[in-house]
Amino acid sequence: MTALQIQGLLHEGKAKKVFQTDRPGVVAVQYKDDATAFNAQKKAQLAGKGLLNWEISARLFEALEAQGISSHYLGCLEPGWMVVQEVEIVPVEVVLRNRAAGSLCRQLPIKPDTPLQPALLDLYYKDDALGDPLLTEARLELMQLLSAAERVELERLARAVNAALQTLMRPLQLELVDFKLEFGRSADGRLLLADEISPDTCRLWEVGVADAEHRILDKDRFRKDLGGVVEAYGEVLKRVQGLGSSPRQYR
Template sequence: MNNKYELIYEGKAKKVFSHEDSDKVIIEFKDDATAFNALKKAKFEGKGKLNCLISARIFEILISNNIPTHFIELKNENIMIAKKIKVIPLEIVLRNTAYGSLCKQTTIKPGTILAKPLIDIYLKNDELNDPILTKERIELMNIISSKDLDLIIDLTLKINIILKSFFKNIQLQLVDFKLEFGYDFKNKILLGDEISPDNCRLWDLNQKNDTIVSLDKDRFRNDLGGLIEAYSEINRRINEFI
């Protein structure tokens, strides 16, 4: 990245730089993979590019369905231009199928299709290990107004309908996903971060039996191998469909 741009923030998977326009930022996707709150780390060549390309296409689909997002355009294969937002320190997780932490914390069996989508909200705080929050705790901590929280939940449910349908069209089951939101300079809530196999659980529907084939970060979490191949397959299906 050119030195004239100031590094504003570096996360586990992305770097955010300043832009000539103060209402915009430049987001560079890294090849790093992390799991279990960065206790497990690795680098995969080409991962940043794939996540950037996949995110851009999905943001475009969401924007065409009237979902407000921070995405503006791709600069190149691993850099996007986005609206500058003040990130709300909440991670919104929507689950369509029981898997992962939900099954560890409840008696629900993995693979159970939920009667309706479940939304879990977590505090975005590595030091506290991203604890799950209630609406009352969010109110108590004064993170966001109840009106804005309701808006975020409503947007998340709408996004789920759009993404579930889209992924089904390319033979993928959307098991669950994580979203982050923020305020733009007009104080409008926008969907931020990324939508990629890093923060979505996606199972291949092309399997003839009930075998679960993950095409997402679980390939890294669970030492299944083939992470780049899985991400490349998702990118290929998206491009073929669009």
């Protein structure tokens, strides 16, 4: 089979660029060094961040695949480049919280670090201009973003991802505090895990570290001006590399 040919830019987001390829239904994703927070109100360039998020995401997609969780991930090209199945992104962000932190503690009278069992699952409308508003049952029905069957499947998949990631990360001394997922519809109508799984989208704490700042190994280091963002992401990658061999090459 001839090598994959990358063609025109299809979309550029805050952290990635998506390119058309010469193969139907297959796109290439380039991870960027851009760091953003608060709906891109805060921005910076962090050299090396894209490579770290690319490899962490690839390894976690493969680890989830081994546990029976399908995603748009197909494999990798050169460092920083991932090949994925083209999907129609569902404009709904799924947030699962295993422990209270961040915005939840600002919006509700819940103390930080409070364990949430079962994990709290919230859905948000994916629109930066509107501030990614929380979706209620009535709002979901009003906007017809998901069918009833898709809503059930979305939540089932999200909870399966949560359980699998917790199982994977626990031996790595990483606590999955909360995280954001995105899903896409494949050409045959299936819901597939999409986007990325990285310290940009997951709140990760180092197990056994009591200090509320020193334990942070995720984008909160950027949000809170704590420094050491790339170093923290590098520590996450070093641990995730313990899950197995290097990410597979796309053929």
